Amino acid sequence: MHRLEELSTTALDALDRERTAVIVTVSPLEQHGPHLPLGVDAFTARYFAEAIAERLVAARPAWTVVLAPTLHVGSFAFQAPGTVTMRQRVVRDLLVDYGMSLARAGFRYVLVANGHGGPGHLAALDEASALVSRRHGVVMASFTGHLMWEWVRGRYVPRIEAALGRALTDEERRALADDAHGGWLETSMMLMLRPDLVDDGYRELPPARYGLTSRLRPNYPLRDGGQGYVGHPALADPAFAKAASDVLVSDGLAIAEDLLDGRLIAADRRSPFFRIPVFRTNFTRVAAAAGIVTAGLLAWAALTRGDRA
Numbered sequence: 001m002h003r004l005e006e007l008s009t010t011a012l013d014a015l016d017r018e019r020t021a022v023i024v025t026v027s028p029l030e031q032h033g034p035h036l037p038l039g040v041d042a043f044t045a046r047y048f049a050e051a052i053a054e055r056l057v058a059a060r061p062a063w064t065v066v067l068a069p070t071l072h073v074g075s076f077a078f079q080a081p082g083t084v085t086m087r088q089r090v091v092r093d094l095l096v097d098y099g100m101s102l103a104r105a106g107f108r109y110v111l112v113a114n115g116h117g118g119p120g121h122l123a124a125l126d127e128a129s130a131l132v133s134r135r136h137g138v139v140m141a142s143f144t145g146h147l148m149w150e151w152v153r154g155r156y157v158p159r160i161e162a163a164l165g166r167a168l169t170d171e172e173r174r175a176l177a178d179d180a181h182g183g184w185l186e187t188s189m190m191l192m193l194r195p196d197l198v199d200d201g202y203r204e205l206p207p208a209r210y211g212l213t214s215r216l217r218p219n220y221p222l223r224d225g226g227q228g229y230v231g232h233p234a235l236a237d238p239a240f241a242k243a244a245s246d247v248l249v250s251d252g253l254a255i256a257e258d259l260l261d262g263r264l265i266a267a268d269r270r271s272p273f274f275r276i277p278v279f280r281t282n283f284t285r286v287a288a289a290a291g292i293v294t295a296g297l298l299a300w301a302a303l304t305r306g307d308r309a
Contacts (some may be wrong), residue, residue, distance in 0.1 A: 028074025032182035033229030045115030076118025099132035112142035145271030163243035183231020188241035
């Protein structure tokens, strides 16, 4: 396992392209309530990238994994002091350029790790990966969006309970359904990864619950006195983080291996937001073009009717 920034050109060029995977971590700096640092998404994504890399090289001694430096970029983030957000198209184009640079250097497998759940951000990573894969005939995939979607759907609860060695209480199950940002999971992850960066006040924070209607409003967890988190940070526990991350890393590793061996194509593990046109980077342009074409057709039809009259 290597870090890209530590390799010389000679050392990098000597790597077997058919047995090397490059993992690129992409997550923004974003507010996560009054108790967590701005880098929560990046810390978490980097942890998953490193854990998956370690397991890959352990399972495949002939393979090499190169970890690229974390790119602190993202879109569709909650706006507050410290949040650094970018236009969705910038995120997509940056990752396209990064992926194409690796592809031109001969690398055939590029995996994108991400800890940010913004719908447009996830779509941008999928778009970039698809574009690079298509243009250069390589395998580039943003696979963590699929893991996030499975988490939101509650698919991992039985396995987390097995890892914890106990069943979740009804209260904990409800709390997990509420959890979305700076809550139970992310506070737990930071207690496991960087407890020095977690403010002790997390234990006193009340639950922050939001219904679907509220979640459709921009910046909803910071409105009407909200403190910028969604869920139950007071429930945070490193043991929960360990159980949850073990399950997620295990699934992430399985996806990575299936992609490397050709048993799976990236399209099978994209975020569902990739398939929703409104979340795509070119939606506005396509919608505008469609509007112009429609207006032109309507005008032509009206003129035709006038000629016939």
